[in-house]
Amino acid sequence: MDVRSQVSMVFHLDKCIGCHTCSIACKNIWTDRKGAEYMWWNNVETKPGTGYPTKWEDQEIYKGGWEKNGDSVSLKGAGKFKGLKNIFHNPHLPVLDDYYEPWTYKYQDLFTAPEGDDQPTARPVSLVTGEHMDVQAGPNWDDDLGGSPDYARQDYNLNQLSQAEQEAMFQLERMTFFYLPRICNHCLNPACVASCPSGAIYKRGEDGVVLINQERCRAWRMCVTACPYKKSYYNWHTGKSEKCVLCYPRLESGQAPACFHSCVGRIRYLGVLLYDADKIQKIASVPEDQLVDAQMDIYLDPFDPEVIRKAQLNGIADSTIEAAQKSPVYKFVKVWKLALPLHPEFRTLPNLFYVPALLPTMATVSNGIYDSTSKSLWNDVSQNRLPMKYLASLFTAGNTSKIVEVMKRLMAVRLHRRGVTVGDLNRNEISSAMSEAQVDAETADAIFRLTSLATFDERFVIPPAHREESIEMLENTGDVKGNTGFGFKERPARGL
Amino acid sequence: MKTMNKTNTGFQIDIRKCFRQFIMLITGLLLIGKLSLQAQDGEAIFKQNCSVCHKIGGGRLIGPDLAGITSKRSIEWLLKWTKASQALVKSGDAEAKAIFDEYKVIMPDQNLPDAELRAVYAFIDSKSADVATSAESSSTTEVVADASNQATQEQISNGKRLFTGAQGLINGGPACISCHNVNYKGVIPGGLLAKDLTDVYSRLGGDIGLHGIMGAPPFPAMTQSYLNKPITENEIADITAFLNRVDKDKTSQQASMMNPLLYGGSAGIIALLILIYILWSSRKRFTVKREIYNRQIRSI
Structure with missing residues (x-):
């Protein structure tokens, strides 16, 4: 057992209001630079939809992630032979049009235009060429377009549904959408790290943050192809690739990353998970329907004395182990089993987990007549607006039973709280739902509390970075003691 | 400060004097060197540029034997001829025309500075004297004309x-x-x-x-x-x-119509293009938003 610590995340999709505050917070801090304008290290997508970059989930187009290869896995779009074959032109790379051409407006024209019969307008100007341009697309062009033929119906996950099921999904009565905020998953088995020919990408030992060394990056852009989530971006100005850094300077000083901190819906949770690095290859190679369960197995119980002992042997600080015990992510993922990884079939073992949106129905259709009453307050989860197959394609690599379990637990919590706060439901109905979902009242209350009432410190349990110790790896602190602090530009007249 | 300045100017005068003498010395040395080097230069330049077509004593090659040429023609005429023989022929110079008619080979223009050409003439001059004294009897032509x-x-x-x-x-x-x-x-x-x-x-x-x-x-x-x-x-x-x-x-002999490099190369390129087409047949050719973009109305 090789115990390591990983800063992991949970996004609660039922709480996301799609305001893009996270994206803007990130943009203002990190990507408001020349060459980085089109990068959205954090973006919010409307689902069903095609996302950003468009159709990123379709690996037949972009060749990202891993594919099972016997007892192991190999990269779908990179590696020795494939890398050599595409060394001069990699056709699987997203082009700027797959993202969008970033632009601004010539606001000055509003003030400086000569007087005329028409109002002056601020024309769009490309941030790449500086020329006037027609705005053709944006990073969230499909925002809120839950039924559009160009975006919603092109959703990759609809491939799992039959034609009839797809049509049913887009009936007016069932029309729905939810938001899917995405950042880098800081995977346990990162394809970007594996694909880099320069060895510029690395996974930090102390907290598992995946970073690109800007000095070693040689612009091969293999990471852009390899990352199935398309969260590595190429900066055309600096000639280096960049990606989400999980605001590591903020983490190291005990603050939550900017997108977490600014989240209006408070949907984001951050905490440490301990995992067994010896199991990565084995777990990344299991058959698709077992992927989610296998990934859950890699995360270790931070209360287990054996795990704690092995963690200490690996140099994990006691403060980090303590953070792992308090981790909200551990509760959502391992204890309550409510949060699921996004597209586990890419086999990168992502560390960002999603509590799926419940989206229950409260009406029935019988004999073609829409009836706004239902047998119970909410229909059974199988009647949910989003087909289970669709959610299974997103979160469980097609394992529908897994997603139904999660939905039933979420529904049980909701029924229980309805019983507590309103009390208008049949007691038997609530208790049968809870026993079916294997959730007792105490657990349901705890889930409710962390979902709805959690304080800042409960949502973000950030392990101390112990920078005072890490500096000792670089230099002997005794040598530089007394060498910093105040000094004199000119000697004082009285001398020193 | 003033005293320092004075000593400074005194020192400068000394330097200027020394410098002038030094320059004169160097110029003198260079001149002597130049003169002494000239003969050797002439020989080297002749070997490099002229000996392919000309000999000094021993008969004609492609061009005429140059033994005694310096006494036969003036240096000015030789300079004109060497630098641009065809210009001289076309200018109507009778001697030039006669030579060209006789040999029928255009002598390549020798783009050398006058000083070097003069060195070559000096070398020919001295060599001609040697040839004359050795009575032309040796005639050590190593190459047999019809070997x-x-x-x-x-x-x-x-x-x-x-x-x-x-x-x-x-x-x-x-x-x-x-x-x-x-x-x-x-x-x-x-x-x-x-x-x-x-x-x-x-x-x-x-x-x-x-x-x-x-x-x-x-x-x-x-x-x-x-x-x-x-x-x-x-x-x-x-x-x-x-x-x-x-x-x-x-x-x-016919000029070869079957140029293996040209035809083989073309066939190779076609084969390569076919291979590339097969290897990258499943490549992404267009942006995934092409259909959307094609419907959009442009103002630019």
Whole structure:
């Protein structure tokens, strides 16, 4: 057992209001630079939809992630032979049009235009060429377009549904959408790290943050192809690739990353998970329907004395182990089993987990007549607006039973709280739902509390970075003691 | 401060004086050096630029024997001729026209500074005197004018191998075919950088002319190519024998229509393109938003 610590995340999709505050917070801090304008290290997508970059989930187009290869896995779009074959032109790379051409407006024209019969307008100007341009697309062009033929119906996950099921999904009565905020998953088995020919990408030992060394990056852009989530971006100005850094300077000083901190819906949770690095290859190679369960197995119980002992042997600080015990992510993922990884079939073992949106129905259709009453307050989860197959394609690599379990637990919590706060439901109905979902009242209350009432410190349990110790790896602190602090530009007249 | 300044100016005067003397000394040394070097220079320049076509005593090569030329013509006339012989011929100079009519080979313009040409004339002058005293009896022409006519079949095929590069030159010089072409059966088309050598044997003065050219190449590109990698006497003889045969057979040889490099190369490129098409057949050709973009109305 090789115990390591990983800063992991949970996004609660039922709480996301799609305001893009996270994206803007990130943009203002990190990507408001020349060459980085089109990068959205954090973006919010409307689902069903095609996302950003468009159709990123379709690996037949972009060749990202891993594919099972016997007892192991190999990269779908990179590696020795494939890398050599595409060394001069990699056709699987997203082009700027797959993202969008970033632009601004010539606001000055509003003030400086000569007087005329028409109002002056601020024309769009490309941030790449500086020329006037027609705005053709944006990073969230499909925002809120839950039924559009160009975006919603092109959703990759609809491939799992039959034609009839797809049509049913887009009936007016069932029309729905939810938001899917995405950042880098800081995977346990990162394809970007594996694909880099320069060895510029690395996974930090102390907290598992995946970073690109800007000095070693040689612009091969293999990471852009390899990352199935398309969260590595190429900066055309600096000639280096960049990606989400999980605001590591903020983490190291005990603050939550900017997108977490600014989240209006408070949907984001951050905490440490301990995992067994010896199991990565084995777990990344299991058959698709077992992927989610296998990934859950890699995360270790931070209360287990054996795990704690092995963690200490690996140099994990006691403060980090303590953070792992308090981790909200551990509760959502391992204890309550409510949060699921996004597209586990890419086999990168992502560390960002999603509590799926419940989206229950409260009406029935019988004999073609829409009836706004239902047998119970909410229909059974199988009647949910989003087909289970669709959610299974997103979160469980097609394992529908897994997603139904999660939905039933979420529904049980909701029924229980309805019983507590309103009390208008049949007691038997609530208790049968809870026993079916294997959730007792105490657990349901705890889930409710962390979902709805959690304080800042409960949502973000950030392990101390112990920078005072890490500096000792670089230099002997005794040598530089007394060498910093105040000094004199000119000697004082009285001398020193 | 003032005292310092004074000493400073005194020192400067000293330096200026020294500097002037130094310059004079250097100029003097340079002049002496120049004069003493001139004779040797002349010989070197002659060997490099003239000896291919001209001899001093011992008869004509491609051009006339230059023994005594300095007493026959004025230095000014020689300068004009050497630098631009055709200009002189066209200007109507009777002597120039007579020479050109006799030899019928255009002498290449020698783009050398006057000083160097004068050095060459000085060298010819002194050499002519030697030739006159040695009574011209020695006549040590190493090259027999028609040696290649008696060449064995082995020599010719050896020359062919040297020409095509099948066998490398002993001193490591490049094979002739890199820059030259000949029309001869079994020889692939050669380079187009330099002149076609099919009729070079008759064009450039037979054995003696070719020996001169290969022994001390007068053309800048060829000079550089064989710098420190001279072609040996045996190799020259073999290549000359081969070129002689090529020249003799030229009427029966057709310029090769089947150029294997051209046709093979084209076929190779087509094969490569097909391979590329197959290897990348499943590539992403268009942006995934193409259909959306194509519907959009543009203002620009």
